[in-house]
Amino acid sequence: MxxxxxxxxxxxxxxxxxxxxxxxxxxxxxxxxxxxxxxxxxxxxxxxxxxxxxxxxxxxxxxxxxxxxxxxxxxxxxxxxxxxxxxxxxxxxxxxxxxxxxxxxxxxxxxxxxxxxxxxxxxxxxxxxxxxxxxxxxxxxxxxxxxxxxxxxxxxxxxxxxxxxxxxxxxxxxxxxxxxxxxxxxxxxxxxxxxxxDAANPTRTGAWRRSSLRAWALAVLVLAVVQMALGGWVSTNSAVLACSEVPLCQGQWWPAMDFETGFRLLRPLGGDGLGAQITLAGLTAIHMVHRLAAVVVLLAMVALAWGLWRARHWRREAVGLWALATWQLLTGLSNVVLGWPLVAALGHTLGAALLVWWLVRLLVQPRAAPFSPRSS
Incomplete structure (x- = not known):
């Protein structure tokens, strides 16, 4: 080095x-x-x-x-x-x-x-x-x-x-x-x-420990991180522009795609790993996998938010999750149909970071013996 x-x-x-x-x-x-x-x-x-x-x-x-x-x-x-x-x-x-x-x-x-x-x-x-x-x-x-x-x-x-x-x-x-x-x-x-x-709320903390939603929240976080990795791969390879319409891509539901090239990890920027430039089919594969995974993650987020809403202690978290799902959907669509504008792309990244913050904040509860902010 x-x-x-x-x-x-x-x-x-x-x-x-x-x-x-x-x-x-x-x-x-x-x-x-x-x-x-x-x-x-x-x-x-x-x-x-x-x-x-x-x-x-x-x-x-x-x-x-x-x-x-x-x-x-x-x-x-x-x-x-x-x-x-x-x-x-x-x-x-x-x-x-x-x-x-x-x-x-x-x-x-x-x-x-x-x-x-x-x-x-x-x-x-x-x-x-x-x-x-x-x-x-x-x-x-x-x-x-x-x-x-x-x-x-x-x-x-x-x-x-x-x-x-x-x-x-x-x-x-x-x-x-x-x-x-x-x-x-x-x-x-x-x-x-x-x-x-954080200062612990015994009622909320106890309810969360007994809730079956914990495993679902963790699953949503894992799915979201996988989707963020796919999103990073799309952005790094400039694959957003491989499709310029929704829900179709290049006028087709299932356009020509080269998954092997698109997801070949060891390759330079713009290359296919074999000494040539990456093809449109490779970029399309990257884009479409991210798009399909987005549907899965959004459905999982909506389902988790509904479960949180039904549990009376977690309605604020449910509203936040619905808001983030809507934000990510709108900024993601804007990236495609508006030709990857800078504001929408930055908003999509901000939404991903806030989603990590919101889900980790939900999963990690305050410790059992909270401190008082005004205690010495």
Missing amino acids: GGWIDWNPALEVALVGALVALLPLLWVLVKGRREGLQGWPAWQRALTLATLFLTLDLVVFGAFTRLTDSGLGCPDWPGCYGHHSPVGARSLIDQAQALLPSGPITHGKAWIEMIHRYLASGVGALIAGLMVAAWWGRRRIGSLSPWWPTLTFVWVCAQGAFGAFTVTLKLYPLVVTGHLLGGLLGVGLLTAQARVM
Whole structure:
């Protein structure tokens, strides 16, 4: 890896990330003093929620980076042509842009790529701080187990490695899709971490433990993650444009498809893995599998929401699930019939991240011995 990665600007990029992390830290301090938070666990939960919010932003901005073809805006990692920002790399970017004005390297794309890295560094700094603070305050009553933020820290390190390989392997589809799923995993981990620190409602928690809906909710989460992986594969391969109508595709219910090529995982961007360009049939196979899987996931979400609605303690969760199903349906259809507009594509990614948050929040219940936000 050492030959692929220029570590010279790593410290500078990390410092910029630390400055980014100061913003949610300041927000937590202001909010905490305004609401009178007392006790370490309350502050720990507030900081976890701030980190979760920044991670959601990072997932959406990562999609923006990918959808604007800015993933190679800076062709090295972690800096930009060995500098911590595109300012220092201006002359080199000018040269690359002059050679290929509409290519992957322009000043705008370089800034988009570096802002994404700054946000990622900020999330990493916050998670590292959460881990250190959790171990330092582990003996305090009501504190979160330090293994939660430690696991999240391992995740953010692995996600950083995926980010490096995304650039050095030139947007290799399998790596880019893995990077997207990694971002969603981070949303799930931080949601669970915050959720176990919520103030417990004995009635709701007890009802959930006795509910047969738990297994169904877990199944829906698994189905949703599989569908998100398929969606990442569609986006990475630009297979959205293989079909431009609904419910038909290319004027047919079952167009020509090449599943072997479409789902050959070890292949470069735009290639078929055998030295040629991927065919329309391969792209169509990717698109149609995602479309058919969407029907299964939507039906599963609606069924789970109906079950939650019938259980009186979970009607708010049911409404949220119905709303997310509707949002994903509308943004998914908009991607197809409107030719993959940026707003709809970003909305679809945001909906996926919020769905992970909502389902994990439902599945992970507060611990049996809740802390009081105002206890010391």
